[in-house]
Amino acid sequence: MFTRTLLAAVVLGGLLGAAGWAAEKNVVLMVVDDQGLDAGCYGNPAVQTPSLDRLAADGTRFDYAFCTTASCSASRSVILTGMYNHANGQYGHQHSYHHFVSFPNVKSLPVYLGEAGYRTMQIGKYHVAPEEVYRFDHRVSANTRSPVEMADKCREFLAADDDRPFFLYFCTSDPHRGGGVVEDSPYKPNRFGNRPQGYPGVKTVTYDPKDVVVPPFLPDTPPCRAELAQYYQSVSRVDQGLGRLLQLLEEAGRYDDTLVIYISDNGIAFPGAKTTTYEPGLRLPCVVRNPYNERRGLATDAMVTWADLTPTILDFAGCLPEKSAIQGRSFLAVLDREKAEGWDEIYASHTFHEITMYYPMRVVRGRRYKLIWNLAHELPYPFASDLWAASTFQDRYQHGPDTIYGKRTIDAYVHRPAFELYDLQNDPDEIHNLADDPAHPKVLEAHQAKLKTFQKRTRDPWIVKWEYE
Numbered sequence: 001m002f003t004r005t006l007l008a009a010v011v012l013g014g015l016l017g018a019a020g021w022a023a024e025k026n027v028v029l030m031v032v033d034d035q036g037l038d039a040g041c042y043g044n045p046a047v048q049t050p051s052l053d054r055l056a057a058d059g060t061r062f063d064y065a066f067c068t069t070a071s072c073s074a075s076r077s078v079i080l081t082g083m084y085n086h087a088n089g090q091y092g093h094q095h096s097y098h099h100f101v102s103f104p105n106v107k108s109l110p111v112y113l114g115e116a117g118y119r120t121m122q123i124g125k126y127h128v129a130p131e132e133v134y135r136f137d138h139r140v141s142a143n144t145r146s147p148v149e150m151a152d153k154c155r156e157f158l159a160a161d162d163d164r165p166f167f168l169y170f171c172t173s174d175p176h177r178g179g180g181v182v183e184d185s186p187y188k189p190n191r192f193g194n195r196p197q198g199y200p201g202v203k204t205v206t207y208d209p210k211d212v213v214v215p216p217f218l219p220d221t222p223p224c225r226a227e228l229a230q231y232y233q234s235v236s237r238v239d240q241g242l243g244r245l246l247q248l249l250e251e252a253g254r255y256d257d258t259l260v261i262y263i264s265d266n267g268i269a270f271p272g273a274k275t276t277t278y279e280p281g282l283r284l285p286c287v288v289r290n291p292y293n294e295r296r297g298l299a300t301d302a303m304v305t306w307a308d309l310t311p312t313i314l315d316f317a318g319c320l321p322e323k324s325a326i327q328g329r330s331f332l333a334v335l336d337r338e339k340a341e342g343w344d345e346i347y348a349s350h351t352f353h354e355i356t357m358y359y360p361m362r363v364v365r366g367r368r369y370k371l372i373w374n375l376a377h378e379l380p381y382p383f384a385s386d387l388w389a390a391s392t393f394q395d396r397y398q399h400g401p402d403t404i405y406g407k408r409t410i411d412a413y414v415h416r417p418a419f420e421l422y423d424l425q426n427d428p429d430e431i432h433n434l435a436d437d438p439a440h441p442k443v444l445e446a447h448q449a450k451l452k453t454f455q456k457r458t459r460d461p462w463i464v465k466w467e468y469e
Contacts (some may be wrong), residue, residue, distance in 0.1 A: 026258040027167045032238050033176040035264035047214045051243035057297045059289030060335045066346050070266035070281035071353040073127045080108045082200040082326035084308030084349045084461045092352025094129045101129040109310045112134045113167045116319035121157045121442045124171035139373045144173035145193040147241020148201030161253035175234030177269040177386045182427050192234040203316040205236035217272040217280050217406040222390040259316050271393045274382050275353045277363045295336040302340035304331045327458050347454045357382040364450045371447035380414045407431050412436050
């Protein structure tokens with residue numbers, strides 16, 4: 001009897017110890033929709049993002065973080081599986097007639113965490129399928145343009161009297177194009193969710209078009225400046241949602257035991273960024289606060305991708321499997337390092353955005369050189385419907401194919417060669433293609449070999465294109 005009682009006490013004590021340890025490993029992953037490197041902490045003084053700036057000051061800012069496909073559903077599938085979308089099957093948009101879904105045998109982040117004893121909740125934009133693959137304990141509906149309201153709907157979950165650790169997946173629809181009304185703007189389409197009556201709990205922050213920072217890949221025109229001002233307003237709304245979420249974590253006494261990650265799914269919703277594999281489409285904000293790191297407020301040069309998020313979170317939670325289908329790797333150990341050895345190369349894989357937009361691209365990007373393989377280069381580059389309608393683009397397009405849009409012509413944007421090789425040190429805007437340059441054949445061959453190796457390692461069906469084309 002004594003032996004059984006002692007054994008029970010030991011087992012119970014172990015379980016309580018494990019629960020106590022696990023309770024210090026909460027995770028909040030905030031994914032916003034179509035935000036580029038537009039924040040104070042990323043060097044844009046024109047846009048107000050005090051909450052993100054505060055998070056960066058208390059955590060780690062990644063200066064070289066990349067999505068692997070600049071399209072909403074496909075990118076989110078990578079975020080939640082650690083697998084490239086050519087491997088998880090979510091080739092493009094999930095919703096409506098696009099109808100892309102992940103393979104049924106894929107295992108996702110919330111499922112891994114649920115099996116490890118986590119309670120899980122998803123709020124806001126979901127945009128992946130099937131639900132049995134991306135399974136959460138709780139899915140909460142919300143106005144995804146109203147981030148403060150979204151945060152308030154998480155209060156009960158964050159403050160629950162529950163010994164289990166939690167995973168909150170918080171996804172806004174801002175600053176995506178669409179929705180809202182801007183009454184005083186002549187540029188009616190694609191208004192970034194802004195509306196005169198505002199949103200509950202949000203202080204509307206407006207911007208004068210003359211004050212925005214026009215990035216090099218966009219034209220410095222009145223329509224572009226007007227749309228950037230609308231986009232900035234949406235970014236500032238998102239930032240207030242982040243601030244409210246951090247406040248609720250603090251009020252619940254969970255801020256000091258919660259890993260907080262802030263990312264965007266892909267680049268901003270302007271031609272030249274979203275849907276492309278150029279830098280503005282792939283290179284994105286990533287701010288991570290690990291409550292157990294002693295060093296805070298630093299920037300790391302580690303090159304990471306959204307395929308690395310799932311293994312990083314599982315590593316933090318203490319449940320990263322030794323063997324799995326996960327193709328990314330944990331960057332948990334580099335959060336306190338400005339210089340990160342062995343994190344000097346990333347890969348990208350894009351196939352669809354909308355169902356009408358078949359244009360597969362594969363990318364390898366190092367510190368200096370970047371190679372883009374346009375597998376369907378014979379086709380004109382397809383436009384997402386919202387980007388095609390953008391005032392910024394239509395204002396230039398109507399002047400003809402030789403019109404300069406940013407730093408390339410409309411024709412160069414639409415008609416692309418099979419390979420694009422760029423020296424990012426000397427050509428950060430990716431204008432001078434070196435693929436046919438007689439001075440760079442070895443660089444091209446080396447990067448082509450890297451792409452083949454990557455495709456083989458990640459079971460990319462498009463690897464066959466090397467053999468018959």
